[in-house]
Amino acid sequence: MIKNPANANASTDAMGVDSEAAAATAKRAALSARKIAQERRDRVLATCPSCYTNLPATGECGYCA
Ligand SMILES: [Zn+2]
Numbered sequence: 001m002i003k004n005p006a007n008a009n010a011s012t013d014a015m016g017v018d019s020e021a022a023a024a025t026a027k028r029a030a031l032s033a034r035k036i037a038q039e040r041r042d043r044v045l046a047t048c049p050s051c052y053t054n055l056p057a058t059g060e061c062g063y064c065a
Contacts, residue, residue: 046054048061055061 046056046059048055048064050064051061053061053063
């Protein structure tokens, strides 16, 4: 059986698409991981150190301030 060069090209193209999709997925995963880390940091900052109540955007605790 003779290998069809068109099939070889098709499989190379498919691999190229796969690696592009994998790169896009990795990029998206990195972005969402960064977003989750950022949200976690914001949550830590937005908690009163005295009573651990969630603080509003002003950063002032309604109980302790
Ligand atoms: Zn407080």
